Amino acid sequence: MTMRLPSVLRRLLSHPRGMVPAFYVPAIIVLCAIGPWLLPFGELHVDLYHRFLPPLGDGHLLGTDEIGRDVLSRVLMGGRVSLLVGVVSTAISTLIGTTVGIVAGYHAGLSRFLITTVIDTVLCFPVVFLLLTLAAVLHPGIGTIIGIITLVSWMEVARVAQAQTRIVRQQDYVTAVVAMGAGDAQVLFREILPNILPAIIVSATLNIARAILLESYVSYLGYGIQPPDASWGNLLNNAQEYLESDPWLAIIPGAVIVLTVVMFNLLGDALRDAIDPARRGS
């Protein structure tokens, strides 16, 4: 199932389940990237005279927090961090996962056995426990967060790449190419990689969703991005304290996380259907 970009795009945009996330995802990225520059308040600007403003209050579209910082600015700046963590950790884990997966999938043998068993077993462990332990013992910061999320994410990609490589490797035409004396490199770059790419792209999209979610957990619990810097998770850090009086401080950033994660997940699903329409529904 090699991809033909125009037809994939057409199928993706032909259904609301593909079209909506296909517009949302670039929009939120652009918004977070340039939004903070366009807003009058810096995300760190403290204004103790205007604390706990409700949404739409006094020029603050989404209100202000407990020390009078503009929530919209903080949500957009937090989005930069959260999206960056999602995208960068996904990029690295996709690279690692694809490489390991291809190695394991290409030849049957000890390496495949070891890699698959180790991955299957590690994936059994409760992820959040691992993440928190790692986050707690390392120096907090964006690099650490990216590193540990990568550490728990690449295995999922490797699993997909491994399974796909095995399928492609067993195709008759690949067997024929090998039989005609093609070298490993040629088979790898000409046959395997282009054929497993669609599945990898889908897996990466879903992985971004997961990474954003994981970042929010770790930061919410206080082991991720440290205040005063914003991330979508740590905006909710002490929102629980003000839940009774100022619920939007919890509701707004959370809603943004949900919306964005849903959209990445929808995009992944829709991409899968668009790349391989026959699979739809299974």
Added chain:
Amino acid sequence: MTRKTTSPLLSVRNLTVSFGGPDIVDDLSFEIGHGEIVALVGESGSGKSVGSLAVMGLLENADIRGSACLAGAQGAGGDTELVGLPARQMRALRGRRISMIFQDPLSSLDPLQTIGSQIREVLRAHTPLKGPALRARAIALLEQVGIVDPEGCLTLLPQRLSGGMRQRVMIALAIAAEPDLLFADEPTTALDVTVQAQVLRLLKGLRDQTGMAMVFITHNLAVASAIADRVIVLYAGQVVEDAPAEVFFRRPAMPYSRALLSAAPRLEAVMGGYGHLEAPRGQVPSPGQRGTACRFASRCDDVREGVCLAAMPPLVSIAGPGETNHTVRCARWEELAP
């Protein structure tokens, strides 16, 4: 009394099936007599399965028009119109009056239940049998379909049986409630040649024993000639020829039938070899592109511009007086008759 013997068991009239798009089965009409074995032949996609499933009420999301009339059971008069019959009543007929078996017996059986439990399940649904009587009936059924160790077989899962055994079990399930009509959709296609012959003999024997009529769907003209009393040829969703078997195999009237027969290996050879139905050159028009002329025209050697392409040739009876019914859909059948 006399009506019973002359009126057909199943009478399908102008049956048309679509799934929201073009008509897949188009104006299908045929009759099945009591105890008659009819072979339904045609290339892949001609609508054999869809037509049968429509009669069985097993199609979902299908738009079904026309009529399929099932004669009342022996003793109980009153015919039943199957098209549009409420689901509950249709279910009461399935298994008891009309039943169906399919090509792949392994995927047709429940992989998690023993053979015994599956037979009992069907018997409980249709008969008041209980306890030892139920078991005895299950064993009798397995014996009837030629299973050597019926008691042992009861405790086995489908995966432990050979393909032929599985199809025998499937047949036992289908005839458990002694239906009057059995649709068999390519029941031997998945089997080895020798096993195929055994299953064909079994089905024919069952008919002789019980008087159950059968619609036998197949790609394979040799199989059709081995079992059928009558042959109905479907082409692109329509009946194109309907003839008694001995007439059909000796002098088919429709050019398509002739092409099929001449493309198939010699019959005598086929009887041993079971060659599949060889299609004549060209392709069947797909449901959307069937047009209003003779649907076989694009592949017919005898096509004539005016006659064949002007309109859809009707299905006409060509049986002489006193002969059994023989219909054909071809504008030039008279000229082409040998």
Added chain:
Amino acid sequence: MGSGNILYVLRLGGLKLLLLLLVSIAGFVLLHLAPGDPLSQFTLAPGMTAERLAQIAHGMGLDQPLWRQYLHWLYGIMTGDWGRSFRDQAPVLGIIVSHLAATVELGLAALAISFTLGVGMGLLGALRSGRVLDDVTSVVSIVLFSLPTFWLGLVFIYVFSVRLHWFPTGNVSSPGDRSVVGYLRHLALPALTLGLVSVPVWSRYMRTFAGEILKQDQIRTARALGLSSGRIIVHRLLRGALLPMIPVAGIYLPTLLSGALVTETVFSWPGIGRLFLDSLQYRDYPVVMGVLMFSAILVLLSSTLAELVHHAADPRLRA
């Protein structure tokens, strides 16, 4: 054939054990290299001297080389001595066990909710394949899958406690109220939170498995034989789709534990998850390691158990 399968499960179990060992080494080393000395809590105590500190360090085994500390710890794990908490010197295993009940109760309630909803949604989607209801259930499943557990908890607290006053905001019970009803009212929101976010684990697999069975000829054949649709759904579809769900239970537990950690924090639920977080904050390494090991053992045991149960329950594997 059956014994071969069981051997396979056991061999996987052995591998898991080996991995458990590796994980424990990695975790142990990591925690001990971490910044923040467990002794730091004592240094500020009034009248603390260097000798006294050394004494405490010695008492806690902190002056030994790392590998000896590890072996000592591992030996303890296997003999039931899981060390003592840095915080209050209580035995780690005892602390864990005393927090277990709360997590198990929460987990079981959440399991009941998520299993029922998940199986129902998956079944519905499969039966209405390709139609609106299939789309709806799959979108709902994606949304639930995308919800940060803590946020859902906060929203529930806001809506059901702060606004509607239907349920208390958290904790296992109100002061002075020891009634069952009181307990259940406290359990409701955390269980609902944890239950809802883990629905997709069940619904997605159920949708797939049920969809596969519906595609098989056996459903059409059962209908052709005149079996009732109720019987077909229960005996063929449900039975056939639930069987491969047994191993999913093994996958489910880690999801549940991760979710429990967050849920317990939001709702002040005194279970293993909160214990873990508290201990992490206090750098109470013995307890942190203890909880990590405990949950890892739990997950491995449950997945092995699930595989064994699956082998016992599937007649094709038993034969």
